[in-house]
Amino acid sequence: MSIQAVIFDWAGTTIDYGSQAPIFAFQQAFKTAGIDLTVAEIRRDMGLDKAQHIRKIMALPDVQTTWQQLYHRLPTATDRDQIYHDFKQRLLTELPNFAQLKPGMAAVITYLTDNQLPYGTTSGYDADMLKIVLPVAAEQGYQPRVNVTSEQTNGVGRPAAAMLAHACDLLGITDRQAVLKVGDSINDILEAKNAGCLSVGMVDGSNLMGLTEAEFAALTPVEQANARQMVSDQYHGVQADFILTSMAELPALITTLNREGEKL
Template sequence: MTIQAVIFDWAGTTVDYGSRSPIVAFQQAFANVGIEITEAEIRKDMGLDKYTHIHKIINLPAVQNDWQARFQVLPTSDDCDRIYVDFKAILLASLTNFAQLKPGMPAVIDYLNSQQIPYGTTTGYDEEMLSIVAPIAANQGYQPVVNITSAQTNGIGRPAPAMLELACDQLEVTDLTQVLKVGDSINDILEGQNADTITVGIVEGSNLMGLSEDDFAALSIPQQALLRAKVASQYEAAGADHILLSMSELPALIDAINAPVADL
């Protein structure tokens, strides 16, 4: 087999260790209307486009109960729209602080370029968010050929395969079974499965792990090991084809996949 292309996610996969920027923005936007939400409630549906994610959060039973207790009515679509506008403003204001490439990415970029393997992205960001993050990433050497948002697929985001299929089409990929989809959430894995690509889950710095680089480094060695195992088990349960501790292991994985099978 020969890998024809690699399709990455953004936050938590290639930039923003721990996928912190959306968490901060979601919590602040809901706090601004008096509703407290936990990281676990947010991370459950990470990987969706942000507007759909707002709707998922606001329809959680705990959030519905808190909203009704506070306002004596259930939230409406207009409430979702207002929270989304606030969320987006908060996120846009903070994205420049969360656009640093994750450890291992510079070497991965060099490897893909040297092997002439094209790469692109699918993302829960929208175009305005990407317009902030992409130039900062480009200054660090990360320049995906294509960046696909749900606006380009008539609002159809992950876990459906539409964005991934469009990315591959624009890269002129002829066989999606020879594409790697690399992500840091369960929705990334499901997206890849639905498009019939090879799925790769990244453990460290992922949405599933949820810790900043400093917070992870502050854990004891046994605590780090337990957390890595927990995240890996979630990818395994979702059916990921490959689970990598960090992005630095990706070149070796591609070499192994591309290696010719010995004659029997």
């Protein structure tokens, strides 16, 4: 078996080191409604469709308690829609500022292109968000062949298999075990497993680590090693097939898997 395609996540995986743009937008949208969210409260469900993510946040006991104190009732669907609208407008504004390719991606793009390996994406972004991200990424040489959002799967996002399965179908890949899904959150790994694809967890610059590039660089070597181990432990906890420190390691992984496939 040889790898036939690679499907990436966006923020925290290929762009936006540390997945910072969504955090800012979530915090500001909820703050407008009187809710102060911690970064941990936001990051625990990163990787979900953004509307579903907001529903999960609004179901948190502390958020519901604060909402009742402020408005003397539980949040409604209308409240969720309003926060999503606010979140989306803030994210659309911020996305261009966080769309720089992560370290190692340029080499990965060259490798995939040279080896004629198709690649695509699944995302918690919606179509409007992708309209902003795609041209910025294209200017840097990153042009996925397919880009699947939950709008294309009747609202079914990660960790379900629907988006990843649809991406495979669009690429004409029938052997899911020949597809690598590369992501930076637990939901990315679960998506891959549910779709029958091979899962790759990215450590540096991931949502799970949650640090900017400057913050990570400021750590001591021991602190960096501990941060990486913390992320790796979480990937091991959901049985990720492969765990890579950085994107720069992906070409070697694909080469190794292809060589092993040739021996079978």
